[in-house]
Amino acid sequence: MPVERTLSIIKPDATARNLTGRIIAKLEGAGLRVVAQKRVRLSREVAEGFYAVHRARPFFNDLVSFMISGPVVVQVLEGDNAIARNREVMGATDPAKAAPGTIRAEFAENIERNSVHGSDAPETAAQEIAYFFAGTEIVG
Ligand code: ATP
Numbered sequence: 001m002p003v004e005r006t007l008s009i010i011k012p013d014a015t016a017r018n019l020t021g022r023i024i025a026k027l028e029g030a031g032l033r034v035v036a037q038k039r040v041r042l043s044r045e046v047a048e049g050f051y052a053v054h055r056a057r058p059f060f061n062d063l064v065s066f067m068i069s070g071p072v073v074v075q076v077l078e079g080d081n082a083i084a085r086n087r088e089v090m091g092a093t094d095p096a097k098a099a100p101g102t103i104r105a106e107f108a109e110n111i112e113r114n115s116v117h118g119s120d121a122p123e124t125a126a127q128e129i130a131y132f133f134a135g136t137e138i139v140g
């Protein structure tokens with residue numbers, strides 16, 4: 001299995017409920033290592049740029065407003081198969097459909113306020129990591 005890096009975001013619904021530590025424990029428990037991390041408040045411009053691929057979707061404006069409504073914790077996770085492994089421990093986008101024990105099944109409020117983001121492919125992982133972190137901020 002390849003060692004990969006992926007971008008993770010702990011979203012405002014989770015930081016508001018003080019769930020950062022419990023979510024990180026789940027990520028680490030799944031074999032993922034936090035190799036970069038910062039807590040930031042996204043500007044509208046940064047959130048729109050991050051979710052640009054969803055610009056045409058009906059939920060885009062709500063999603064951006066949600067993502068800037070409070071602090072987020074942006075992370076780079078590293079591990080064997082990190083991209084798929086992170087998606088697995090996150091669970092399905094809609095928490096009602098997420099497998100028991102996953103982060104979204106345990107913590108997400110609804111399909112929008114779903115506690116975490118994870119990159120979905122090697123290309124998007126590389127783009128998303130570079131969007132938030134300089135190479136010197138990632139310490140493996
Ligand atoms: P993420 O990209 O955040 O890891 P995902 O890949 O599981 O989540 P996407 O389809 O990329 O899901 O959607 C991005 C985000 O947009 C979702 O995590 C969720 O916050 C929001 N979203 C997706 N679908 C809907 C929807 N039908 N209604 C409201 N918000 C939605």
Ligand code: MG
Pocket residue numbers: 118120
């Ligand atoms: Mg996605």
